[in-house]
């Protein structure tokens with residue numbers, strides 16, 4: 001479903017940074033992959049390649065049978081609607097309230113008003129920010145913003161969920177809840193790619209673990225533990 | 229998912245964005261208001277200029293006087309020949325009787341002249357033709373033509389062509405008219421371009437302030453119209469509100485400048501009369517220009533963020 005074929009990424013901003021080096025990785029439908037590694041190892045870059053926020057310097061990234069970097073604008077937008085993404089820096093819409101942020105993802109996917117009215121409160125309840133439904137992002141704590149970002153990513157029941165550090169701002173109880181949500185979504189058939197620093201998260205997921213260091217994949221364990 | 233559903237959502241977000249970004253909206257409206265006001269002012273000024281020019285133009289003419297002995301056929305012959313010239317707009321025939329009546333009405337209080345006239349018995353005045361050219365610069369050509377005709381059989385009975393007397397005055401006037409017309413158009417064009425650029429840049433700034441939001445919309449896969457539609461709706465609102473402001477404000481403004489304009493243009497132009505008699509034109513032009521500026525600026529400014 002997802003295939004990285006000898007992918008490298010070199011950033012040329014300020015100083016030249018080799019973020020990824022000769023990455024070969026494939027993810028099958030229905031898998032739950034945790035990507036771990038030190039800060040700066042290239043985890044976010046790896047995720048961003050999947051929806052063409054970052055374009056590889058070398059190699060190719062396939063999503064399904066399509067090469068992501070070669071999609072037309074329209075195809076790319078359609079692909080992004082079919083992927084749920086939790087961004088490490090949340091990326092909520094600052095002038096829209098919590099309800100609208102989640103509803104927006106449903107609207108652009110062409111869902112009906114009735115669906116939106118029913119699903120948005122449901123998913124906000126699930127991640128535990130239902131009482132902040134009418135707040136704007138700047139009126140939320142970091143953890144609350146993160147949970148809204150998760151709600152937005154899962155509300156369309158995407159085929160693939162990319163979660164970049166989704167528990168980075170959460171306390172242990174909320175982290176536990178989010179991990180359970182991710183597992184449940186995966187049980188329902190969604191492919192999940194998760195990046196994290198958090199040993200507890202990786203260990204409680206207990207699925208495939210890909211370990212990165214300085215832009216390379218140094219381990220790929222079928223049912224791993226956090227080993228850094 | 230229907231086009232209607234999408235349009236409804238886009239319009240709603242356009243309105244919401246317009247209200248929530250109150251400060252940004254306010255500055256865009258302010259800039260567009262100034263732009264439209266400058267435009268309306270320029271339209272007024274150029275209308276004032278051209279109506280003054282027209283009035284001056286109407287005052288310029290060439291008069292051809294015929295001798296008392298000239299027959300009606302002689303005069304009509306010259307009139308026909310003049311009317312055949314491409315530069316001539318109008319030729320007015322003044323009969324000897326009309327000339328006399330005009331003379332009497334002008335000099336009716338002058339006892340001496342009136343007595344002299346009565347003693348003459350016969351009408352001492354001949355017929356005349358008053359010629360209006362299509363353009364002030366053409367009077368010289370018409371005068372030249374008349375002079376050449378004077379020596380020919382056709383114009384044998386012409387006694388006087390009065391353009392010669394006013395020659396320099398008319399020439400200078402036509403030069404001034406031409407120059408001011410050219411300077412006027414150039415000024416209008418430069419000001420229009422400048423104000424359109426300023427308005428465009430203001431709207432570009434409003435979109436620049438929303439660039440992060442636009443980026444997020446792109447990343448969650450919003451269609452292009454989902455991203456730019458609301459900004460274009462906001463552009464419509466900026467333009468329409470600014471247009472309305474100017475339409476309303478022009479009324480007290482033109483009333484305030486009306487006495488001054490009357491004095492300045494010697495009754496040829498009154499701002500309030502002009503505004504009220506052209507109100508619908510002003511209304512639709514200002515609203516239309518405002519909306520077009522708002523929408524088009526938003527559309528162009530957002531393009532670079534839509535890749």
Ligand SMILES: Nc1ncnc2c1ncn2[C@@H]1O[C@H](COP(=O)(O)OP(=O)(O)OP(=O)(O)O)[C@@H](O)[C@H]1O
Pocket residue numbers: 011012013017018019037038039040041042043044045046088
């Ligand atoms: N836009 C960019 N321009 C230049 N360098 C970048 C850019 N984005 C990332 N980098 C660099 O690429 C490397 C990998 O960054 P990346 O964000 O993928 O790391 P990460 O594994 O997600 O780290 P973290 O755990 O801190 O989120 C880093 O050294 C970073 O400085």
Ligand SMILES: [Mg+2]
Pocket residue numbers: 043044045088164165
């Ligand atoms: Mg990262």
